Amino acid sequence: MSHVGYPCLMALDRDHVLRSAAALLTRKSTATMDEVAKAAGISRATLHRHFAGRDALVRALEALGIAECDAALDRARPEEGAAADAVRRLLREIQPAAGLLAFLYGENQLWEGERQHDGWQRLDARIGALFQRGQQAGEFRIDLTPVWLTEALYGLIASGAWATLDGRVAARDFPTMIAELLLGGALRREES
Template sequence: MTTDPPPPPSARADARRNRDAVIAAAMRVLSADPEASMREVADASGLTRTTVYRHFPSREELLRAIFELVAREADAAAREATAGDPGLEQVMRAVARNAVALGQRFRFLAGYDQTVLGEAALTAGDDPLLRWIEVAQARGETRAELPPAWQLRALRSLATGAIEAVLAEQLDAAEAQQLLAATLIAAFAAPSAGDRDDPAVR
């Protein structure tokens, strides 16, 4: 039994460029019209429809690729924010800034079903954030009574709420970032020695 030889590197590079061009075109087109058709995406990409459909046989496949891009960017942002185990305020401000920025950039995805990705992709960025929370808690920087997994879940929920407020035009991006960072810091910061003696802040 014979097998076809693998495509040469130049062909693989061309295929990758074409795929990236389709994704970039889809982001532009869908940002302007979330209901735009695959034909409109193909036209905007500058490629033939045959080429577009070779990479993305369906709209769902194209959306999955865009969601995967979101997941990669979210994971990279979380790793950068927690690199070197910085302090709580620095991390929470970075988390707030990155969450709102990503929410704005990919706002056209808000109406789509994100479950097409699967749980692993939907929790992008969780691993570095959870590791940072565990380290920060061990050094007494975050609340000892809140399990790290719970802190992470609460962080995700608050970030989602901030993004939704921006998309609904209830807050502008700067306000959302500031409020989200302040809320995260207040929610997770371990009380000072003086506060621990005050029942009102326990």
């Protein structure tokens, strides 16, 4: 095959395969292992050499999504400045991973009850802490729990990612759309 001539170490390929799979499964969450392999430009046999099976692939994608979320959270500096600005920064940083997040969000819904990757709990805690900080600073209202705000953030990211993929909204509006709705809501501010 006219494949790349580099001395491809498996570690490098693995990341490329993971990215391709993420991009494909974002658009079609039921894609076959065959389709995943084709999308990555490799054969199904090689795909199986990287990931023992579909489960292993999804779990690797989960780890990738969690890592990207963590990295985005780090870059957003959630402890710094106004909580609202931190949320805006977080959404800007997390946009590139939004498609993968949306896929994993939908995937988690059908793992009824089963235990999930510990990373999600840690992420929930980090994001929940951001909302709690905003509440304690008197910046956010206290009648909406941090748990619900975190849940709503995930849901809006998934909705935004899907609406973007379908072309119903523009990708460039993604971060502000979500941040403005989540923070300010639909009602006009009278005091401005």
